[in-house]
Amino acid sequence: MHTSPKPPLDGADQPLDLPLDPTAPPPPPGSLILDRPSAAAEEDAAPPPAPAPARWRGWPIVLAVLIPLAAAVAWVLKPDPPLLVLSAPLLDFGSVRLGSTSPPLTLTVENRGERPLELGPLAVAGDAAADVRLVAEDCSGRVLDPGETCIVRAVLEPTARGRRLAELRIAGELPASPRRVPLIGDGIAPRASVEPREIDFGEHTVGHAAPPAAVVVRNLGTSPLRVEALVFEGLAAGDFALHDDRCSAAPLAPLASCRLELVFVPTAAGRRQARAWLRSDAPEGLPAIELAGQGLAPAARLTADAASLDLGAQALGEAGPPRTLTLTNAGTAPLTVTSVEVVGAASSRFAVDAAACTAAPLAPQAACTLAVTFRPDRQGPAAATLRIHHDAAGSPHEVPLSGLGLAPGIRVRPPVLELGEVPVGSRGGAVAAVIENTGLAPLRIASAIPAGDDARAFEIAGDGCSGRTLAPETRCEIAVRLRPRRGGSYRGELVVRHNAGDPERIPLAGTGLAPQLAVTPEGLDFGTVVLGAGRELRLELISRGRAPLRVDGLRLAGRGRRHFALVDPGCTRRPLPPGRRCALRLRFAPTAVGEHGARLEIVHDGESGPASVPLVGRGAEPPRPQLAVEPESLDFGSRPIGSAGEILTLTIANAGDADLELAALRLAGPHAADFQLVPGSCAGRGRVPPAGSCTVGVRFRPSAAGRRGARLVIEHNAAGGSDLVPLTGVGEETPPAPG
Known part of the structure; x- marks a missing residue:
């Protein structure tokens, strides 16, 4: 591939060569790759040798664009700085008792950034820095890789009460170094107070304990107070002791109180002093309690609880309830009562029981009781003196005695109790006798009992007198009724025993109304009756007494009773008035040949007792053909x-x-x-x-x-x-x- 030459950029007279080596290793992640030709391009780029490339003057513009872009990409792809993360924002040790160590708290330190974190030394600072101790840590001077952690363990050992504040400082490669972690806790401890601080037990006989004195212990601190022991010091420490301990059994909660009781038992006469120390786990300890008392030499002294004894009014011939006189040995040595006697003109009317006081010496503060009784033999006042002989100063001790003799009186109305006519077996109406005390002394009624040959027929229906004492001009009632067991008259007497003289005998009279039974005929003969047949006969019962006759039962008896039967027992349904009669029907039905005998027994409430009516009949074979x-x-x-x-x-x-x-x-x-x-x-x-x-x-x-x-x-x-x-x-x- 060939590129056409371009004019050079201003200010650049050298071309920018960027050779690309296909065998070079790939750039690291985040690198900016500017260009890399493909394999096809390389093939196309292998023509016959060509003339040298012409200079391209547009590279400065490209670089002006790419360099800022590469810087921006590098900034975006740059690793994050180290990030320190703590497992807790602070360490709170809670409440910790002074002189003790809290449970350790752990703080975890973690690097959550993308670069290693270098930590410096750890330090504890703040007002209570001395109270915090690092017991373990593996962070100081350490480099934490991303995601790696280290720990810090600390304890609180408070040296003072109240809130304890410090901080853990973590230095390192951090935006804000050192990093501060608050450390908080509370120092707690008991604080004891004792009241009173001084106790004076006063004067007490040698060897005798004074009343216990109370000591109140309060916990004014912020943790439980443990009272361990009470220690006595001083020359007379042995005269004082702990009588009751309600403090050492369990720790005393904050703001709570408990009670101790101290006792003083002098071992010698004179001023006795000591000091008591209360041992506890309060840091400040407890102040001493100053103790004092006076020991007295022993000496006996007799006192009586009454200056005189008035035994009150009492009926003649009867001893009244005993009055007691308590003798006390108010001294500090044993006292012996040698004898007790009653003297004076009326001494024979008084009696004293002194066995409880003369049997043994009286210990100091011990007491015994004399019992004095009054039994007058004449009406009017009586006076005497109780004389007590003993071995202490002031013997004999004398107590005046007085009493008044009174005589009761008795009157009964009506003089005779008429109980009227009563049917035999029933109870008559109650008739009351009124008994009145007409004297000046209480009338004591012991009993009221019917007497005489017919005593069993008289019943006490109500007794408001027996066992009772009647004051003068008061009365009571005894009700009597007749329950006759036969007809005719009854005589007896009600014997009333009392303290006013001989028994009163109140006459009793009444009449028993008895029913009587008559039977007609006196026997029944049924004659001859063939077997399988029967015959009925009639029997009449007649009431001939003065009271209704009650038939309680009818029954057949005797060896032949099975041949007889009671057809109509109607006479048992209701009482039969005097002069009236009722009929019975009996049947004879023999079941065997021969003469048969039985009897009808009539149970009734008449005087004659059960009646027996003979029954007879003969059984015969019935006629038969042959x-x-x-x-x-x-x-x-x-x-x-x-x-x-x-x-x-x-x-x-x-x-x-x-x-x-x-x-x-x-x-x-x-x-x-x-x-x-x-x-x-x-x-x-x-x-x-x-x-x-x-x-x-x-x-x-x-x-x-x-x-x-x-x-x-x-x-x-x-x-x-x-x-x-x-x-x-x-x-x-x-x-x-x-x-």
Whole structure:
């Protein structure tokens, strides 16, 4: 291929040769390829040697276009600079207790650019830089290829409370170097306070504990406070002790409080002082608690809880409730009560139980109780003195005693309790006796019990008095009723026991109304009844008392009771008023021959108790027919074949006591045709009365030679239902006539 020469460009006097070598390696990616001839062009370009090419002066223009274009392409295809990417924008260590180390936090550093990233040294800076420690890192001075990472691990070890701020600085080939990563956390720690700071337990006897004193511990910090121990220091440290510990069992949360109790037990007399230190995990520790107390030498001192005892008003002859007097050893040494007595003009009316106080010495601050009772024997005031002897200063100790004797009075209205007429077995109406205290002392009623021969017939319907104490001019009631168990009058008394003197005896009176039973007739004889039949008889019950008669039950008893039956038990349905009567019907139906006896027992509420009515009856066989045949068989002897013999007669008799019914007369057997029934008096009769009879005839006509037999069958209503009469005869051949 040949190109025509062109004029050179201005200012260019040399041509621009761009040789193209087909064996040269390809340009790198992103290179700008200006020209490359094809193989065909190369063939076309192989003509015979030609003259030297002429200079083309248009190359400067081409270069002016291509050079900026190549620069632009080179800028577009230029690799991205290194790009540093962090796994977190900051590291937050949270709350960390002073003196401890947080869990390590990891920061991953990655080069996401297209060129290697060269990192410089890492550094921690800021106000709390000393609190942050890098425990591991592989980034300092390292070159990260594109996509490669390195890590930084750091921990927080706070040295002060509150927010801790620092930063991790990463230097390197970066647009803004160093790169800063915030590091934050909070330092926490408990802060303890104690109240009060001083405790004075006051004066206490040597060896005796003072009341516990409370100490309040508060956590004013930001993390749990652990109280470890309480330590006592000082010359009298052994006199003080921890009584109750409610702080060391579990850590104390922030702003929470707990309580300790300290106790003082002096071991010697005089001023006792010590100091208590509370050990905890608070950084600042706790201030000391100043402790003090006064030890006193022991000494006994008797005190009583009352200056005098008034035992109040009491009924004559009765001891009132005990009044107690408490003695206390208010000193600091044991005290012994040697004896206790009552002295004075009325000393016999007072009694004292001092066993609880004289049995053993009283320890310091211990107490015992005396029990004093008053039992007057005359009306009016009584006075005495209780004298207590002991081994302390001020013995004997005296306590005045006083009491008032009073007498009760009793009045009963009405003087007699009339309980009226009451049916036997029922309860009458209640009648009340009113008891009133007419005296000046309380009236105590112990019991109220019916007495006398008929005491069991009287019942207490209501008792508002027994076991009760009536104040003067007050009253109570006791109600009594009659429950008679028989007819007639009842007498008794209500015995009321009390503290006003002899028992009161209130007369009791009443009448029992009893029903009475009469039976007519007094026995039942049913006579003779044949088996299978029955007979009914009537029995009347009569109420003859003064109260309604109640029949509670009827029953048959005795060996023959199965032959009797109660047909109508109507008398048990309702009470029978006096003078009224009701009827019973009984039936006798024997099931066996002979005499049968039983009794009807009547249970009622009458005075006589259960009634028994005898029952008797006889069972007999029913009349039955009895067949008798005479003769018992018929023998006709020998007869020529075909000839009829004489008629033989049978007599049928009734030997029983009921009609004999003849149902049928017939011949049966193998030769029944050789015999013939001849009507007699039995013909046309179906019934034969007792001791009666009838006849029937039979004729023999043999039809063959030899022994001939049959049976006369008599069907009837007697035992067995049928009878058989044997019939026999002999048939003979007739000899031929001579000739």
